[in-house]
Amino acid sequence: MSNVFLKIVLATLVFMASFGGYSQKRMKIPPYLKKGDKVALVCTARKFFPEDAQPAIELLKSWGLEVKLGKTIGLDSCQLGGTDKERAADFQEMLDDESIKAIWCARGGYGTVRIIDSLDFTKFKKHPKWIMGFSDVTVLHSHLNTLGIASLHSIMPFTVPKAPEEVKETLRKALFGEKLKYVVEAKGYELQGKAKGQLVGGNLSILYSLLGSKSSLDTKDKILFIEDLDEYLYHIDRMMQNLKRNGYLEHLKGLIVGGMTDMHDNEIPFGQNEVGIITEIAKHYNIPVCFYFPAGHVKDNRTLVLGKEVEFEVNQSEIILEFKN
Known part of the structure; x- marks a missing residue:
């Protein structure tokens, strides 16, 4: 084995060790938001209606952000905010829309796992954006982590009305890249x-x-x-x-x-x-x-x-x- 090859192997091992191997690879951090950026609200699980979205819309606007309601906001398919096909299509549109800088899942419950394998993250991986929510949104958090992209475990539009101001502020800080x-x-x-x-x-x-x-x-x-x-x-x-x-x-x-x-x-x-x-x-x-x-x-x-x-x-x-x- 040549000295050059040995040096390459050793350098590779040192590099991997410095990051803990593959599992400690550096994650892509989506761009932090700035005033004027647009945030999409969508349903990946349970249904959610436009009138219920108003507190979340007002919150985002108070931060200087614009809001786009997805086509699934207002759809009613038993428990779900639209059929699997409708929810997947709506989420895909927001993933691929370069004007959307963050996607806020409206509420949890159940249903995100039914669409995860229908989603194409090819464009998203090149141009990541923040995906936010908790509970059933863990499906997305976990999947995004395997892709090497960070996300926000946070309140959702459904929980905004009961969230304390200091909790809302933690979401604002995270979105705008402030210290947490x-x-x-x-x-x-x-x-x-x-x-x-x-x-x-x-x-x-x-x-x-x-x-x-x-x-x-x-x-x-x-x-x-x-x-x-x-x-x-x-x-x-x-x-x-x-x-x-x-x-x-x-x-x-x-x-x-x-x-x-x-x-x-x-x-x-x-x-x-x-x-x-x-x-x-x-x-x-x-x-x-x-x-x-x-x-x-x-x-x-x-x-x-x-x-x-x-x-x-x-x-x-x-x-x-x-x-x-």
């Missing part, structure tokens, strides 16, 4: 530590449902965020056990548990709450873990830039999450 750093009080049952890495994740049930598909996350050397709503405790355990068995937790740098809202138990109790279930599994990985971080199906649903590098610290008194520019 969250410091919240520790609850006392966290697993302490410090970590750096890309933030990935979203709704636990959705991540669980995507396992084995081409939209499934790569979590190696990353910090995983999870949250959920209206689940039985035994099913939280089932999902966490599945993530564990699929290697999702094996090389994590940290775990952020957001809202675990309206959890249920059976007539015969499971024997652990969500904190106990997750701690029992996570404690074996020697990583920082926090609970009830203000994001998810909670009123205090702060914006998270998924795919961005963060510094995460859990100590005796505080939980700190800082997004790096």
